Amino acid sequence: EMGIEHAYIELGGFRIGKTDSLFSTFTDYSSGVLNDGLVPYGPFATLQIAYTYTGANGFSAAIALEQGDEDEGEFASGITEDYAPYVVGGVSLTQGWGKIGVVAGYDSWEQEVAVKGRLDVNITDTASVFVMAAWDSGGNSGPNLSDGANFYAPWGGDWAVWGGTAIKFNEKATFNAEVGYDDFDNFSIAANIAYDLVPGFTITPEIAYVDNFDIDDSDAWGVNVRFQRTF
Template sequence: MNIKSLLLGSAAALVAVSGARAADAVTVAEPEPAEYVKICDVYGSGYFYIPGTETCLRVGGYVRYDATLGNDNSIDGTTTTDRLDGSLNNTWHKNARFELKTWTGQETELGTLKTYTESRFEFGNSNGFSASAGNKSAKLVYAWMQLGGLRVGLDDSLYASLSNYGGSAIQDSAIPYGDQASTNLISYVFDAGNGLSAGVSLEEGSGFADTIDSYVPHIVAGAKYTQGWGAISGVVAYNSNWEEWAGKIRVDVNATDQLSLFVMAGYGSDGNSAVNFYKPWNGKWAIWGGASFKANEKATIFGEVQYAAGNTGDWGPSDGSQLVVSAGVAYQVVPGLTVTPEIDYNKFEGSDAGVGGWLRFQRSF
């Protein structure tokens, strides 16, 4: 065998092997296009489409830390027992909170379909008298759905929401106005599109005394008119358990681009119950007023005054007249992080005044 024959044979063998390998090659399928999350800007920032649906979802919430202190008659701080001698000591009231919120929205032939949920988790001691700090019960704060103006589920009472709650102070409900009136409800709010809205709500109430005790619901109705200068609103409520009624009127004024003012007055009957779901203040009437001034892009200064008339002829600290004055500054350290110091003054008729302070850190997202 000569060199030429050897080279030709080797070349033929290589061609044969290459052909066999080519025949055995596997064709890899093209990957399917990835389905990326789409931004939804129909309902504001932060929403995205749930993949495969026309529903927009937003997830948010905040982390908050509060520390308060005060003297004996303060509405801040807390009191506990001295571990050595059993005496009562004033001490810090501290609380950490994580709040998780979800919003959804979808356009339908009957209007916008929305949902909102809010869940709360806390660790701390109590404001008032506390033995120890610890985890508090997880709480479902809101869980409602809404189609057009019809809303059903767990929400704040229309008695609080339609009248725009209270003021800017942390202790804006030291004299309560119904802000903690969470309830299952069926409500309808009509928006005329010109600043006028009106609504009615059938509500279950909450707590032992104010959860409905028959098939008759609590009833709330009200109206609000909003314009560039501010707003005026009024609500009335009937408590079917106690057969009591209450109402509030509120006026908001945008005095300037920086300064906003409000005043709210409440009045209610107390023949069968001194306080109830819709008249939680002592006495027949109470008044709240406040101001908020945006000093610059980071700092907002606020102040608020609250007064409850108390029960005429009985001026004890538990059911007498009460005056609360609060002032503070909400300062945005960076976008999403706000620090708020506040000073609170509290005075029951016939008792010494109480003074306390509050420091709040909140990271919202």
């Protein structure tokens, strides 16, 4: 089965078309690991009309009307069936020390709100850390389609938190890590080293671990290796 992930027109801060939800992109997704979002932090594919303002002082603000997407599967409520679209808005500030931002999404079909905040800190020129937290007004319903989950809150329960780091060892190697945990005791950790073998060719081995502290024998390990050629 084939599909189009991104197809949009963007001009002067305005964007219209299909792409990832502003709720996920405005807070810069999560980290540099391959398996980011093992504890999910937001939806992706959606039809969207959006505008982003970027000021010279590092301040940014954005707003979007979104439709959702039926391919989000069991972790979201899919396409809205209401007359009103989903609404997303966010503000952020980027300075030399890092970045801070908050974004909120309103699911007009479920009539629920999700809010997510993120803080990035540049410890040195080659090392940074982030922490991100989210809350869902309808989180007790559970993260699946049959329970009518908020499109903007695919994590389990009312809240979720994430943290991570990126450390550039040298010109070729960068270490990335991400930890996630939510209200339903879902836990995840993933770490990798992205190594630029030659300019334009990156090899990234990664290890990941997931568990649910409330369910016996639910832990699992995984290993991935990505070979990426950029032309």
